[in-house]
Amino acid sequence: xxxxxxxxxATLAVLLTLAGVVxxxxxxxxxxxSARIFVPFTAGGSSxxxxxxxxxxxxxxxxxxxxxxxxxxxxxxxxxxxxxxAPPDGRTLLIVASGHAINELIYDKLPYRTIGDFTAIxxxxxxxxxxxxxxxxxxxxxxxxVAAAKANANGLSYGTxxxxxxxxxxxxxxxxxxxxxxxAIHFKGDSASLTALVGEHIALSFNTVPxxxxxxxxxxxxxxxxxxxVRSSSLASVPTLGESAVKGYEVSNWFGILGPAAxxxxxxAKLNADIRKSLxxxxxxxxxxxxxxxxxxxxxxxxxxxxxxDIDKWRPVIAKLGLRxxxx
Numbered sequence: 001x002x003x004x005x006x007x008x009x010a011t012l013a014v015l016l017t018l019a020g021v022v023x024x025x026x027x028x029x030x031x032x033x034s035a036r037i038f039v040p041f042t043a044g045g046s047s048x049x050x051x052x053x054x055x056x057x058x059x060x061x062x063x064x065x066x067x068x069x070x071x072x073x074x075x076x077x078x079x080x081x082x083x084x085x086a087p088p089d090g091r092t093l094l095i096v097a098s099g100h101a102i103n104e105l106i107y108d109k110l111p112y113r114t115i116g117d118f119t120a121i122x123x124x125x126x127x128x129x130x131x132x133x134x135x136x137x138x139x140x141x142x143x144x145x146v147a148a149a150k151a152n153a154n155g156l157s158y159g160t161x162x163x164x165x166x167x168x169x170x171x172x173x174x175x176x177x178x179x180x181x182x183x184a185i186h187f188k189g190d191s192a193s194l195t196a197l198v199g200e201h202i203a204l205s206f207n208t209v210p211x212x213x214x215x216x217x218x219x220x221x222x223x224x225x226x227x228x229x230v231r232s233s234s235l236a237s238v239p240t241l242g243e244s245a246v247k248g249y250e251v252s253n254w255f256g257i258l259g260p261a262a263x264x265x266x267x268x269a270k271l272n273a274d275i276r277k278s279l280x281x282x283x284x285x286x287x288x289x290x291x292x293x294x295x296x297x298x299x300x301x302x303x304x305x306x307x308x309x310d311i312d313k314w315r316p317v318i319a320k321l322g323l324r325x326x327x328x
């Protein structure tokens with residue numbers, strides 16, 4: 001009887017372990033276990049805001065804590081490397097911005113394969129960027145900034161959330177399209193570059209609208225233009241760079257969720273469904289919408305296609321700008 005009882009207990013233990021590995025959202029979490037979402041930038045930025053909203057809802061759905069871990073540095077590659085080393089059990093996820101695809105084109109060597117070492121789970125948002133200056137800045141428009149960058153022998157420094165990010169490319173594209181002297185100063189996230197700008201340590205900065213909106217409304221910084229093709233609904237009075245300074249200019253930004261490679265298809269489908277649910281309720285949509293974050297949800301296949309198409313889209317631009325290897 002003791003032997004039979006031991007066999008039954010052992011079998012149940014194996015089944016419970018497998019249930020946790022295959023689908024943490026469908027089984028009771030073993031005591032002490034939780035899920036993690038890595039954020040590759042500092043706390044307070046727009047990707048951090050989306051991750052925390054999602055984590056709160058997923059905690060309710062899964063009945064287990066979902067912890068947000070900020071792992072800033074090296075334009076997001078530190079967090080990405082941590083993810084690929086995790087088991088593909090659905091307990092470790094990563095939120096990435098469009099810079100994840102761009103890193104493939106800028107860095108000579110990455111500690112992972114952009115295509116091959118990840119599982120695309122879902123796109124979750126579209127985010128416009130904004131060109132901002134300190135409240136005491138003499139510049140009142142994007143055209144004045146461009147004129148100053150051309151006239152000043154030392155140029156103008158601008159802050160970014162990290163080399164290879166969408167906001168970095170926003171500045172590089174402005175430099176390429178205008179011939180102005182712009183020097184990128186890289187920080188470990190949206191909030192860090194914003195802090196430097198408020199302190200007037202840099203002349204201007206490209207930030208995400210959600211990351212900068214509170215400071216814009218408080219008067220700590222002044223918004224001159226958004227980088228998207230159309231105006232942001234949350235900053236309706238702020239013109240686009242295309243209409244105010246550089247015709248044809250456009251840089252967009254997206255956020256999405258990745259898992260490690262080789263995730264079980266059933267687990268992938270469950271994670272996608274739960275992420276959709278976590279970001280679809282009216283309260284969450286309203287809260288993020290007020291911050292300038294437009295929720296845009298996709299299938300795993302659609303998100304994988306987006307990453308691949310962005311690599312192809314930016315490849316000739318990165319080559320023309322000569323950015324390959326410039327961040328090492």
